[in-house]
Amino acid sequence: MSRTLALRGGTIIDSTGTRRSDVVVGPDGTVLAVGPGLDADDSLDASGCVVAPGFVDLHVHLREPGREEAEMIESGARGAALGGFTAVLAMPNTTPTVDCAPMVTEVLELGRNTACDVRTSGAITVGRKGKALAPMAEMVRAGVRLFTDDGSGVQDDRLMRTALEYAGSLSHLTGGRPIVLAQHCEVEALSEGGLMHEGRVSSSLGIPGQPAEAEELMVMRDIAMSRLTGGRIHFQHLSTAGSVAMVRAAKAAGLPVTAEATTHHFTLVDGCCASFDPVFKVHPPLRPDADVQAIKQGLADGTIDAIATDHAPHTSHDKDRTFADAPPGMLGLETAFALANTELDLPIEDILALMSWRPAAIAGLDPTHGGPIVVGGAANIVVLDPEMEWVVSGEAMASRSVNTPYEGRKVKGKVRHTILRGQPVVVDGDAQR
Amino acid sequence: MTNDTKHLLSIADLDRDAIEQILNLTESFAEVGERPIPKVPALRGKTIAWLFYEDSTRTRLSFETAAKRLSADTMNFSVSSSSVSKGESLRDTVATIEAMGIDGVVVRHKDAGAPHRISEWVDASVINAGDGWNQHPTQTLLDLHTARTHLGDLDGRRVALVGDIKHSRVARSNVHGFTQMGAEVTLVAPRTLLPADLDDWPVEVTHDLDSVIEESDICYLLRMQLERQEQSYVPTLREFHNEWGLDSRRASKLPPHALIMHPGPMNRGVEIDGSVADLPNAVMAEQVTSGVAVRMAVLFLLLGSGLDLVDEKVAAA
Numbered sequence: 018m019s020r021t022l023a024l025r026g027g028t029i030i031d032s033t034g035t036r037r038s039d040v041v042v043g044p045d046g047t048v049l050a051v052g053p054g055l056d057a058d059d060s061l062d063a064s065g066c067v068v069a070p071g072f073v074d075l076h077v078h079l080r081e082p083g084r085e086e087a088e089m090i091e092s093g094a095r096g097a098a099l100g101g102f103t104a105v106l107a108m109p110n111t112t113p114t115v116d117c118a119p120m121v122t123e124v125l126e127l128g129r130n131t132a133c134d135v136r137t138s139g140a141i142t143v144g145r146k147g148k149a150l151a152p153m154a155e156m157v158r159a160g161v162r163l164f165t166d167d168g169s170g171v172q173d174d175r176l177m178r179t180a181l182e183y184a185g186s187l188s189h190l191t192g193g194r195p196i197v198l199a200q201h202c203e204v205e206a207l208s209e210g211g212l213m214h215e216g217r218v219s220s221s222l223g224i225p226g227q228p229a230e231a232e233e234l235m236v237m238r239d240i241a242m243s244r245l246t247g248g249r250i251h252f253q254h255l256s257t258a259g260s261v262a263m264v265r266a267a268k269a270a271g272l273p274v275t276a277e278a279t280t281h282h283f284t285l286v287d288g289c290c291a292s293f294d295p296v297f298k299v300h301p302p303l304r305p306d307a308d309v310q311a312i313k314q315g316l317a318d319g320t321i322d323a324i325a326t327d328h329a330p331h332t333s334h335d336k337d338r339t340f341a342d343a344p345p346g347m348l349g350l351e352t353a354f355a356l357a358n359t360e361l362d363l364p365i366e367d368i369l370a371l372m373s374w375r376p377a378a379i380a381g382l383d384p385t386h387g388g389p390i391v392v393g394g395a396a397n398i399v400v401l402d403p404e405m406e407w408v409v410s411g412e413a414m415a416s417r418s419v420n421t422p423y424e425g426r427k428v429k430g431k432v433r434h435t436i437l438r439g440q441p442v443v444v445d446g447d448a449q450r
Numbered sequence: 451m452t453n454d455t456k457h458l459l460s461i462a463d464l465d466r467d468a469i470e471q472i473l474n475l476t477e478s479f480a481e482v483g484e485r486p487i488p489k490v491p492a493l494r495g496k497t498i499a500w501l502f503y504e505d506s507t508r509t510r511l512s513f514e515t516a517a518k519r520l521s522a523d524t525m526n527f528s529v530s531s532s533s534v535s536k537g538e539s540l541r542d543t544v545a546t547i548e549a550m551g552i553d554g555v556v557v558r559h560k561d562a563g564a565p566h567r568i569s570e571w572v573d574a575s576v577i578n579a580g581d582g583w584n585q586h587p588t589q590t591l592l593d594l595h596t597a598r599t600h601l602g603d604l605d606g607r608r609v610a611l612v613g614d615i616k617h618s619r620v621a622r623s624n625v626h627g628f629t630q631m632g633a634e635v636t637l638v639a640p641r642t643l644l645p646a647d648l649d650d651w652p653v654e655v656t657h658d659l660d661s662v663i664e665e666s667d668i669c670y671l672l673r674m675q676l677e678r679q680e681q682s683y684v685p686t687l688r689e690f691h692n693e694w695g696l697d698s699r700r701a702s703k704l705p706p707h708a709l710i711m712h713p714g715p716m717n718r719g720v721e722i723d724g725s726v727a728d729l730p731n732a733v734m735a736e737q738v739t740s741g742v743a744v745r746m747a748v749l750f751l752l753l754g755s756g757l758d759l760v761d762e763k764v765a766a767a
Contacts, residue, residue, distance in 0.1 A: 220645035223562045223583030223622050228646070293563025337541035337571075339561035341582070 019044045020058035022441060024400060024434070027063030030366055031070050031389045032374045040068055042396035046438035051392055061434050061444060063400045069369045070387045071103025071397040071435065073376040075199075075277050076167070076253060076325035077350065079105075079135070081127060083112025088330035088417050090124065093350070094131030095450065096328070096415040098442045100350040101432040103397035104134040104377070104386040105328075109145065110168040116140035116151040121159040132435075132442040132450040134397070136380065138163045141180050141198060147172050150180055157190045162381035165199035167253060168300075170235050172205055177239070181248030194381050195273070199251040202235035202260070203227075203301065212341055214287040214302040222291060224340060229257040229308070232301050236260045240267045243274055251379055252276040254327050256301040258311030265320040275379050276315070277325040280349055280356045283312045285422060295336050295343030296422045299329070316371060317363055323376035324368075326353050330418035348421045351414050356423070358403055358430030365403055373399075400434040407431055415448060457569045457576040458748055461587040461626045469594065469630060472747050476595050479750070480743040482519060493522035496553045496753050501527045501544070501568075502579070503559040508714060508738065509579050509589075513556050516745035522753070525552065540564065541571055548572050554753045557581070562619075575752040586619040588748055589713055590627035592740040596733055597628075597668060599740075600709055605632030610662050611653075612638040613672035613694060613721050614683075616645050620713045621672060625653055636662050639694065642683040659694055663703045670711045671696055671721045687720050694721070701726045709733050 024040045029051070039055035042048055049057075074097065080088035090107070097105045107124055109115035115124060115137055128135025139156035143149045145166045153164060164184060171177045184196040211227025213219050219226030236252060240263060243250045255261060255276050264276045281299060286306050289297040297303060315321040329346025336343050357368045377387025385395045409426045411419030435443035442449050455463075464472070482488055498517050502510055517524050527547055547555065554575040557565040562582035569576040580586040594604070601607055609628050615621040615637050628635050629652045636654040637644060648655060656662055663669065674690060684690040691697070696710065701723070704710070710722075710732040718724040726732065 215646045217647040217650050220647045221622075221650055223581075223585070223619060225583070226646060293566045334539050334542075337539040337567075339540060339559065339564045339567060341561040342540070 021049060022436070022439065023055050023057035023060040024063045024068055024398070024436070025055065025060050027066045027068040027400060029068045029390050030369055032370065032387070033389045035366065040390060040398065042398065042436055042439040044439055046396050048390060048392055048394045048396050051390060061400070061441065063434070065402065065404070066433055067365060067401045067403060068390065069399055069401065070373045070390060071399045071437070072101045072354065072372040073380060073382055073386050074102050074105040074326050074328070074350065074353070075323055075376045075380055076279070077105045077107055077328040078110065078330065078346065079107045080330060081111065082123065086417065087332050087335070090127040090135055091131050092415055092417050093328070094128060094133035094135055095448045096350040098132035098435045098437065098450070099415055099432060099446070099448055100352070101354050101399040101401060101435055102133055102350065103399065103435065103437050104136060104380070104382050106163060106380050107135060107137040108165065108167045109138050109140040114140050114144050116143050116145070118152070118155040118159040121156050121161055125160060132448060133437065134386065136382065137161065138165050138167070138199065140164065141166045141171055142176065145169065147176065150176070150183060153184055153196070154187055154190065157187050157196060162191065162194070163197040163199050163251065165201065165253065167199065167201045169205065170201045170203045174238065177242055178246060181242055181246040181250070185246065185248050191381070195249040197249050197251045197379060199253050200235065200239050201253050202232045202239065204231050204234045207231040207234065211302070212298060213290045214304050216287060216305055218287045218290060222293070224290065227302065229259060229304065232257055233259040233263065236263050240272060240274065243267070243272045247273070249273045254279045254282065254301055254325065255312065255315070255321060256282045256304050256308060258308050261311045261315040261320055265315070268320065275322045276320065277323040277376070278312045278316060278321045279325055279327045280353045281347060281422060283309055283316065284356050284360050289422065290340065293340050295338060295340045296347060296420050298340055298343055298345045299327070299347055300345040313361060316361060317367070322371070323379060324353060324357055324371045325376070326350050330416050331420050332418055336420050346420070348411065348414065348416055348418060350416070352409055352421065352423050352428065354401065354432060355407070355428035355430040359428045396436055396439040398436040399432060401430065402433050403430045405429065405431040456752065458587050458752060459565050459569060459576065459578045460585045461590045461623045464630070466630050469591070469627065472591055472744070472751065473595050473598060475747040475751065476591070476740070476743045479746040480740070482746070483743055489519050489521060491521045492750050492754050493517070493520040497523045497525060497551065498554040498556060498749065498753070499525045499527055499547050499552045501529070501547065501555050501557045503529050503564070504580070506558050506580065509558060512738070512741040513579060513745050515742045516749055519742070520746055520749055522749065525550065540567060544568050544571050548574060554749065577748060577752065580619050582619065583617050584619050584622060586623045588741070588745055589620050590623040591748065592737055592744040593624060593711060594627055594631060595740045595744055596711065596737045597709060599736070600733065601667060601707070603632070604628065607633040607667040608665055609633050609635045609668040609670055610638050610659070610666040611635055611670050611672065612659060612696070614643045614674050614678060615639050615672065616643050617675065618672045624670065625651060638662060640684065643678070659700065663700050664705070666704060666708055668709045668711060669696060669704060673713060673715065674717055674721045676717065691720050695723065696721065696726050697723045698725050701729060711737060714738070
């Protein structure tokens, strides 16, 4: 365990720029040396590869506690490492809900010594029921920096205002870093019963739809709430052109808002649902191509700050049902980089920013994650082969579930090695933990 | 439908030739129904399972009668929706049925796409007997058969499809079926009862029933689910009846040859006046009769030995 490790022959890309250089990391979890021709006790080949700060996923469902048959923190963390993530932020919609300090501590404890730095969000409201504020201060003291009722949005306007004002009163507990309220934007009065995007495809299939406006009305409200309270809001899984336009305008107006988009919302369309296969059922739903293009534009112009996965494992037992009967959600951790690399017409520097240092900053994890690769910096690093082609297979994934919507899809870009706290957790595409 | 067609999931799977083929075969099987012993051995030794996740007395009886007239064996897997809501997955249920050895499964389900999913999991032929708001292909075939019997060729005929289009599998099927056969379909409903986006639909749309009634060859009324009032799709059923129901005043404006059709069960006094439902040109009973012959044709084509043997078998029987 006390051995040093050299990553040799790669090109470093981080938030400070690009350079051909070797990297040596140490057992203390830091970068020991950066430069040409370095050697160490052990070495990994990085020739032809990009060496970058590890990815940070702002949005994963690890299902533990409560639904361990679908995923466990350990298996989810392994999948994350295989996907190049050195940190993931678990959503609080477990059973029971992560809405108090003991639950936060339990999740963090289960994540210790896994293949990834597992952090957790906390619920905004008790039981995610949208009725009463959860004890945010005790959860902040236990390590939470981002709160969300993900799975549903906070419907009550007054409660959302209160949550923003209260969260804004807790930054003395975090050394001045803002507490973030993240919103799953969905007005339930309008979305209720809707299983996919309401439009041409849903009308033809006879699958009940939910309109884009169900998301957009809550984006609009929360922008107003941010203006009212000065509160820090992060928009989760934006999926519509209207949402992107509103967030762009809010940022231009100087409001403290950020946003993420999932890989599936820029790679899949509502037409996928014509198969009636609930592997394509997800909330917010897959949208038409015009929305997909708007998401890509938002990622390109900085309106959307981060690519998240919304990794949502479900057992085959739960997905081998009708579209209506099956739960929403799809796997994402092991395909995110490849899909971004394949489908986004962006320089790799921009993709790395969207997957590493910008989400790290939103989660309050920088510079431990996402920070520049410099001597003394944290050794949380991913080594990527951007040219390698491979075919997606759910069975081959580390997840306990197989519900990938990309089965059989050929993609380009593979995670070769992942280094967590100076230790190799993925070597040549194989998990070490 | 050809020899290699295995399932009937959607009317959109059928082109005009295929539909005509089924309707022509339906004529032959209708004749079987008029015999003293209305039974042929065409599907002897074949087993058909009924997988009805949603109550449907008339469709099920119609399929059962059709199967019996073809001498098929049948198995019943009626499942009440409450008992499956948290129980085994659809795939597990279907695997159980298939393990018993079946040649065909006739599926009715409250969810769109259930038969499509099942067709991915079984070797047997899957026949859609109505899935959610999506499709009800044998209903469409029996409607086309009934319409052709009275009106002949449907090319250029005008069909007013009236009422709750949004929640109707019959509407989605019939729009395809009637336009495929050359008819022109107009949807008649308030915006609240229309699908959100009709750009892909080969139809005209109006909110005004009176504006199309005089030019309609078929006035096809859809069943209005009584809970739509509670869900505020319409303020009251009375108002719906006044604006979009076929009352005797409107019925009197139909051309003399025009047909009044309804998939059943009817809500007299809501989408149709009781007196109108009993008019001579209201052909609901014929629709039901056609249903048996149409379903015989479908079962025979999918489960029987193939199209080229049709004439021979029916003749021999």
